[in-house]
Amino acid sequence: MSDAQKTVITLICERAVEVNVDGGGACPDVPGMKVIKFPCSGMIQPLMIEAALKNGAEGVVVCGCQIGDCYYREGNRMIRERLLGDRPPTMKKGTDRRRILALWLARPQKDRFISESKEFIAKLGSLPAPEAK
Amino acid sequence: MIKYILSPKGIILLAFAGAVIAVSVLMAWSELGFSGTLPDWLTDLTTRIGLHGLISESFNNLKPGLGGDLTKFLEGKGVSVNPKSTASLGDYGYILFMGIALVIAGIAIMIIGKEDAEEKTVIPVKK
Amino acid sequence: MQKIVDNHPLKAFNSLTLMLENITNKVMTSKYNPFYYHGALPQYYLWVLYLSGLLLFAYYIPTIDNAYFSKNLVNAWTSVDYITKSLPFGGVIRGIHRYAGDAMVITIFLHAIRVWFTDRYRQYRWLQWVSGIILAIFVLFIGQTGYYLVWDERSLLLTRMTAGAFEAIPFIGSGLKTWFLNGDQITNLTLSNFLFIHIGLSFFLLFGLWVHYLRMTRPVMTPPPAVNYILTAFVLICVFLFPINSGQMADLNTQPNAFEIDWFFLFPYALLSQMPVGAYWAVMVLGTVAITALPWIMIPKQPAIETAEVVLNKCTGCSLCYKDCPYQAIEMVPAPAGSRFKLLATVKDFRCSGCGVCVGACAFDAIDLPDLPDAEVNAKIKALLEAKG
Ligand code: HEM
Ligand code: SF4
Ligand code: SF4
Numbered sequence: 001m002s003d004a005q006k007t008v009i010t011l012i013c014e015r016a017v018e019v020n021v022d023g024g025g026a027c028p029d030v031p032g033m034k035v036i037k038f039p040c041s042g043m044i045q046p047l048m049i050e051a052a053l054k055n056g057a058e059g060v061v062v063c064g065c066q067i068g069d070c071y072y073r074e075g076n077r078m079i080r081e082r083l084l085g086d087r088p089p090t091m092k093k094g095t096d097r098r099r100i101l102a103l104w105l106a107r108p109q110k111d112r113f114i115s116e117s118k119e120f121i122a123k124l125g126s127l128p129a130p131e132a133k
Numbered sequence: 134m135i136k137y138i139l140s141p142k143g144i145i146l147l148a149f150a151g152a153v154i155a156v157s158v159l160m161a162w163s164e165l166g167f168s169g170t171l172p173d174w175l176t177d178l179t180t181r182i183g184l185h186g187l188i189s190e191s192f193n194n195l196k197p198g199l200g201g202d203l204t205k206f207l208e209g210k211g212v213s214v215n216p217k218s219t220a221s222l223g224d225y226g227y228i229l230f231m232g233i234a235l236v237i238a239g240i241a242i243m244i245i246g247k248e249d250a251e252e253k254t255v256i257p258v259k260k
Numbered sequence: 261m262q263k264i265v266d267n268h269p270l271k272a273f274n275s276l277t278l279m280l281e282n283i284t285n286k287v288m289t290s291k292y293n294p295f296y297y298h299g300a301l302p303q304y305y306l307w308v309l310y311l312s313g314l315l316l317f318a319y320y321i322p323t324i325d326n327a328y329f330s331k332n333l334v335n336a337w338t339s340v341d342y343i344t345k346s347l348p349f350g351g352v353i354r355g356i357h358r359y360a361g362d363a364m365v366i367t368i369f370l371h372a373i374r375v376w377f378t379d380r381y382r383q384y385r386w387l388q389w390v391s392g393i394i395l396a397i398f399v400l401f402i403g404q405t406g407y408y409l410v411w412d413e414r415s416l417l418l419t420r421m422t423a424g425a426f427e428a429i430p431f432i433g434s435g436l437k438t439w440f441l442n443g444d445q446i447t448n449l450t451l452s453n454f455l456f457i458h459i460g461l462s463f464f465l466l467f468g469l470w471v472h473y474l475r476m477t478r479p480v481m482t483p484p485p486a487v488n489y490i491l492t493a494f495v496l497i498c499v500f501l502f503p504i505n506s507g508q509m510a511d512l513n514t515q516p517n518a519f520e521i522d523w524f525f526l527f528p529y530a531l532l533s534q535m536p537v538g539a540y541w542a543v544m545v546l547g548t549v550a551i552t553a554l555p556w557i558m559i560p561k562q563p564a565i566e567t568a569e570v571v572l573n574k575c576t577g578c579s580l581c582y583k584d585c586p587y588q589a590i591e592m593v594p595a596p597a598g599s600r601f602k603l604l605a606t607v608k609d610f611r612c613s614g615c616g617v618c619v620g621a622c623a624f625d626a627i628d629l630p631d632l633p634d635a636e637v638n639a640k641i642k643a644l645l646e647a648k649g
Contacts, residue, residue: 236489236497
């Protein structure tokens with residue numbers, strides 16, 4: 001199982017940290033990362049994260065603006081609370097939470113995004129393969 | 134209820150409540166310059182435990198020279214005090230130190246509270 | 261899909277704000293970044309003003325009468341003098357009231373600039389923008405009446421300038437002047453009117469704020485305590501560094517002609533003293549109209565908002581989207597007859613920002629943004645994962 005075949009899906013707010021994306025949805029700065037942009041991170045459903053993991057994503061990065069700076073006031077707080085299980089709808093019990101990383105980064109923090117997601121991908125490699133469900 | 138009050142925790146709580154009330158009354162009294170006549174037993178008690186000395190030594194004793202620089206500064210700014218007034222330049226000094234205390238408190242809280250600001254949320258694994 | 265994020269006219273200002281906030285975030289983290297509480301800052305100072313004002317109100321006497329001064333009668337000026345000099349902490353509380361007012365003006369300005377620079381002022385937010393400007397005007401006027409109340413020479417001059425400026429307005433001018441002075445000339449009744457305006461309008465602010473907050477779910481109205489401490493300390497230290505004193509008591513028989521100016525509240529008077537009254541009103545009215553119209557004139561062709569749409573036969577009426585929508589744009593209405601459910605979500609298009617938070621809130625895929633339905637997102641996730649390499 002080579003790492004190159006594994007993909008990490010990033011679900012990101014279009015106003016948060018600036019991430020380069022090529023035509024195919026890949027991020028050239030982070031090998032193995034595919035990006036989908038949303039008007040606001042608050043739009044991301046726990047269902048979407050689960051769908052990504054179920055369809056074979058090695059991990060999911062959720063990214064919104066700095067907490068407190070949501071352009072739509074509270075979207076990033078909402079998805080944060082949903083991920084933590086504090087606000088419905090939450091994720092299913094069986095969802096592998098080790099494979100999800102949430103980042104709250106403002107537009108100029110591109111370097112932080114790249115280093116955090118690379119670190120995350122490296123960590124994912126050492127996790128046991130997801131059990132087939 | 135009574136059982137709780139008589140438990141060690143309850144007694145400590147009661148002692149604290151009593152202390153808070155006592156200090157609150159003392160504060161109001163100190164505003165009046167610890168004036169008034171006290172019942173004998175209280176005068177007796179306060180002198181016996183040395184509280185009177187304490188009061189006149191530290192509480193209500195504006196030592197000349199202590200706030201000399203502040204006073205000069207304020208007088209330079211044109212704060213004048215009515216000779217008959219009960220208010221004093223001390224009000225301004227008090228407010229300055231309160232301001233400084235608040236800045237320090239604010240910074241201290243921020244330093245401690247900074248810990249749980251997040252740029253990164255790792256979702257705890259549910260068991 | 262890329263929307264107005266990168267091509268709105270204030271892009272450069274937006275980047276500047278983000279860069280600045282990036283620095284404050286490094287120092288105090290997002291949790292204490294004052295820019296993230298931009299609306300809460302003036303609100304906090306408003307509470308401080310109410311409290312300190314209450315204490316001043318207890319001792320203030322709204323008359324100008326000093327004919328019987330020798331008989332120890334008091335007027336507005338002497339009551340303020342008494343507060344400042346004789347009352348324990350009176351001078352300090354007066355200072356707090358003054359500088360909290362100035363601080364409120366500064367924070368209102370910062371708040372307005374931030375919502376403008378970061379493009380948070382147009383379209384579905386027009387009500388907040390317009391009500392904000394009305395609030396700001398009232399705050400300025402309340403502060404100015406505060407300066408009349410002191411009844412020193414500056415108050416007299418300001419009162420005369422204001423009365424003159426009102427009188428110069430065609431048609432309603434003399435009526436306005438009579439209302440302002442509570443009569444044809446300055447009398448004891450004038451000051452009771454000023455006090456009424458000062459306090460009455462202060463409470464009117466609460467109504468204005470209600471309108472301001474109407475379309476926002478859970479407005480962020482209180483900064484965290486640590487930030488409040490610093491805000492308070494800022495005022496207290498100003499009170500010490502710049503203690504306030506009244507000028508000479510106003511004397512109706514003299515005409516003072518110069519005064520120290522508080523630039524935060526009294527800048528219109530600086531303008532008024534530099535130009536003819538007609539020009540002054542023209543500048544004021546046109547300036548206000550221009551700022552009020554900003555949400556409509558900045559972008560001639562605003563991209564229409566793609567408002568959320570409810571999928572009628574999927575919505576279970578669970579109200580989650582209604583609770584989470586940040587702009588109060590969803591209303592739960594009784595479900596149509598024959599539905600299995602009691603309620604149905606409906607989107608008020610004129611309030612909807614197209615943010616999609618409701619999509620994230622719905623566990624039944626029952627609400628969608630037309631330009632990015634969740635079915636499409638899921639298909640895209642699948643496609644990205646299948647296109648390996
Ligand atoms: C009395 C003074 C004011 C107070 C206390 C105040 C307070 C607030 C608060 C608490 C919010 C909510 C922020 C949030 O939770 O996202 C807000 C939003 C807003 N304010 Fe003000 N405001 C004042 C004056 C103004 C002024 C002068 C303007 C502009 C001319 C303005 C424009 C806005 C706008 C456009 C929003 C919406 C921002 C958004 O939707 O994210 N406000 N205000
Ligand atoms: S969250 Fe979905 S199902 Fe619930 S009321 Fe809103 S649209 Fe309907
Ligand atoms: S997209 Fe949904 S959550 Fe956002 S403002 Fe519109 S109705 Fe509310």
